Amino acid sequence: MTTPIVQIQNVSLTFDQFVALDKVSLDVHVGQCTVICGPSGSGKSTLLRCINGLERFQSGDVLVDGTSLRQCRDLPKLRLNIGMVFQHFELYPHMTVLDNITLAPIKAKKLPKAEAQALAWHYLERVGIADQAGKFPGHLSGGQQQRAAIARALALQPKVMLFDEPTSALDPEMISEVLYVMRDLAKDDGMTMLVVTHEMGFARKVADDMIFMDSGRIIEHSSVEEFFDMPKAVRTKEFLNKILTKF
Amino acid sequence: MRYEFSWGMLFTQPYSGWIIDGILTTFHLALISWVIAFALGVLIGVFRVTRSPVLRFVGTAYVELFRNIPLLVQLFIWLYVVPQLLPIAFSSWWNRLEYVPYWTAVIGISFYTSSRIAEQIRSAVMAIPDGQFKAAISTGLTPFQMYRYVIVPYAARIMIPAITSEFLTIFKNTSLALTIGVIEITATARKIEAWSFKGIEAYTVASLTYVATTIGVILFMNWMERRYQIPGLIKRGKEGL
């Protein structure tokens, strides 16, 4: 077995009195798509943000491609290997879609403008919104904005992609266009992905690994079949019942 | 720089007497003006949000007039211009009043501040989600009942920070009254400095008055907000970078 590309080792994080993460350990291998689910407040998003250093954990360590976050002197450089997609897209409203995508390649990776733009066009086409490149985010639909956000993250050609509830803020009809992009990323490009989501249909078809978190701990971590057909923990069963049979 | 501090001097006469008078004058000038400003401000604020175009125009004209002229200029107008323009009977009564500068300051500060309060009221009412009005009416409440039970309590809570800030502004604006002869705390400090050359001590007293009052009022406002808080209504999120 090769070294996992993301290693979370006994990470704990407390906000004031609230324990957000409680000795969480997890390994993610190259090319794996891991889906994390759980009730709100369970620490899923916090865990994701620990991986790229947006949240500072108090104990334990996270290694990304061998680099320890604790000892890392140059977080911006490390983040070039980790792409992140947010629930509320967070495109920069004062820049066109194209500029949104080329900003980091130009400023952080120091690519020449032409090269950055070529990359941007490539990924815009990949996610299917090349015709929206010159528009401002406010003119795009939610689904288009999120796909633009995915292209923005991909343009840095990261080794790992983190998705923080990417479809939770979307109108129902736009959820599938984003999920298709994510599926192609996982299956065709073999991208290593960690996805926090409630979209169980997507999870069943695309995920390699399933994780259930509650109150800052990983309660269950198993393959897709085991997770849905024979979950081990009671809490997992309860959660799945509520979420799969909504009415 | 040689300066001999003499803080004890502040506690001796005549300085201590002056200081107490100055602080009291500042407080009662601020409070009286505040009461009038608030009453007027609420009235004009209501004008600004009613459906009558005439009342809205009156409200807007009032607010724009008193907002766009510096307070000091307004004080001068009340002091030098208005009495001359009034009928003789009224102006001779006015000029024979004791403490004409004081009451002039009260009038000037009140009108100026009332226009600002009217604006705060308008902002607060406009900040109430439209759905609240619709929900209230759809349950059969009359417009008056809607205002009394739904809109006014909601707006009142939104307004607390802004209204507190207006009170503190009025408190600071009393210092302008020194230009027309009212001996409030800033004027007193200047007077003490002129008599004793101990400017640091004198001005510290004045500054302390303002700073202590500001802190006191803000603490009171925080208490008010917590006491009358509606959970989930006013989001006091701490979004820092």
Place this chain on the structure above:
Amino acid sequence: MDWNVIVVSLPLLWKGLLTSLNLTAVSIAFSFPLGCLVAMGRLSHRPWLSNTCASFVHVFRSNPLILILFWFYFLMPMIIGSAINDLTSLIVTFVIFFSAYFAEIVRSGIQSVGTRQMQAGLSSGLTHVQTMRHIIMPQAIRAMLPALTTQCIIVFQGTTVAYIIGYNELLHSASMIAERTVRPIELYLTVAVIYFVVCYSGSLLARRFEKRTYS
């Protein structure tokens, strides 16, 4: 009423207005950058810096302008050792006093953009400084414009305080003329109109800025 007085005094009043506008412009030119620095300090992660800047802002916002003017008028000659001219003490007072107000406007402008845009920028490998420069500040400035414009109008209104130390801006010029010609009504009404016109135009500009949002 004799409005001829106004016609005759127009040159002096015009000079007074220019002086007021000049004083306003110079004060803003130094006060705004200082305010930006204080705002940055306030938002810093280092407690000593953010607390110092917070105290600075609280102190200068709690005291009235006139009192700060008296403080500087009194203290500056003592510190520097020689007499200071009126204009210098006025400008120092205005710059420091109003920087506290500008600092608050800048700070809330930056905070209104929100942490999530900051996270988006950082997560794509930009440094803190790069994110501030390319992502946060452009949005913050657009959000701040109405409040900034209003604050500039307030600075202009604040210049009337110079009257107290006898500096010859518009109000003082007008009062000198009023005393000399014994025509306070005409003079003060005219001055009120002049202030109204300038401030009202400014407020219309502020309202224009408020309407410009991202579509």
